[in-house]
Amino acid sequence: MRLLWKLVILLPLITACAGDGPFSRPVFTQEPQDVTLPLASSQSEVTLRCAANGYPPPHFRWRQNGTDLDFSMSSHHRLDGGNLAISSPRWDQDTGTYQCLATNPLGTALSRKAKLQFAYIEDFETKTRSAVSVREGQGVVLLCGPPPHFGDLSYAWTFNDNPLHVQEDNRRFVSQETGNLYIAKVEPSDVGNYTCFVTNREARRSVRGPPTPLVQRPDGVMGEYEPKIEVRFPDTVQATKDSSVKLECFALGK
Ligand SMILES: *[C@@H]1O[C@H](CO)[C@@H](O)[C@H](O)[C@H]1NC(C)=O
Numbered sequence: 001m002r003l004l005w006k007l008v009i010l011l012p013l014i015t016a017c018a019g020d021g022p023f024s025r026p027v028f029t030q031e032p033q034d035v036t037l038p039l040a041s042s043q044s045e046v047t048l049r050c051a052a053n054g055y056p057p058p059h060f061r062w063r064q065n066g067t068d069l070d071f072s073m074s075s076h077h078r079l080d081g082g083n084l085a086i087s088s089p090r091w092d093q094d095t096g097t098y099q100c101l102a103t104n105p106l107g108t109a110l111s112r113k114a115k116l117q118f119a120y121i122e123d124f125e126t127k128t129r130s131a132v133s134v135r136e137g138q139g140v141v142l143l144c145g146p147p148p149h150f151g152d153l154s155y156a157w158t159f160n161d162n163p164l165h166v167q168e169d170n171r172r173f174v175s176q177e178t179g180n181l182y183i184a185k186v187e188p189s190d191v192g193n194y195t196c197f198v199t200n201r202e203a204r205r206s207v208r209g210p211p212t213p214l215v216q217r218p219d220g221v222m223g224e225y226e227p228k229i230e231v232r233f234p235d236t237v238q239a240t241k242d243s244s245v246k247l248e249c250f251a252l253g254k
């Protein structure tokens with residue numbers, strides 16, 4: 001009789017080790033994704049998600065930069081099921097790579113590594129920019145030169161005190177790669193002050209540069225000249241499936 005009991009208890013363990021039966025290794029049903037937070041956020045909590053099946057049900061641990069987080073030591077990190085909740089995230093202590101570990105007696109599964117990062121953009125330096133001097137009909141490039149940042153930027157330019165952005169047309173182009181403004185051939189109405197306006201959506205912040213004056217050289221009008229490609233797209237562009245891609249191309253010329 002006692003032998004029979006032992007067999008009943010041992011049998012599931014043996015079959016589990018053979019890979020089937022009611023016991024099963026942890027398998028993730030949800031893995032953490034990369035998160036970018038604004039640096040100046042007052043967000044009270046951020047959650048990195050993790051869930052796994054398995055029998056017996058797995059227990060969860062997390063690593064930041066390869067080091068196990070100690071949930072007993074502070075209330076900064078909290079385990080919510082398999083999820084990791086970080087209260088009042090701060091860039092100096094919470095930036096890094098996070099990994100979820102799900103363990104049961106049959107083994108440990110390691111999740112993908114998710115990055116927690118903070119987006120920001122500094123102010124432009126306020127020093128004034130020297131004037132750019134061109135002949136009528138000549139092509140010109142005004143440099144934006146965005147300040148130090150982390151996160152994707154988008155660019156626009158304003159002209160004089162006009163609150164509206166400079167509209168792109170067949171003569172004017174704003175690169176979303178560099179922020180530079182291209183004017184294929186300058187007309188007298190283009191003379192004035194240009195200001196680059198940079199937005200970091202992830203940081204929820206926009207900054208404006210110092211104005212660059214565009215002035216007209218008095219020594220006559222530029223004759224016709226052949227197109228010269230100034231903005232070209234790279235040889236290779238990485239894209240995720242179903243996303244949109246913009247290849248930039250713009251030429252100066254008259
Ligand atoms: C984790 O590693 C990243 C990248 O090396 C580093 O920038 C960050 O400061 C590290 N985080 C901590 C808390 O040490």
Ligand SMILES: *[C@@H]1O[C@H](CO)[C@@H](O)[C@H](O)[C@H]1NC(C)=O
Pocket residue numbers: 160161191192193211213
């Ligand atoms: C451009 O800016 C300079 C310096 O701020 C100013 O003196 C000048 O009047 C401006 N030009 C135009 C067309 O607004």
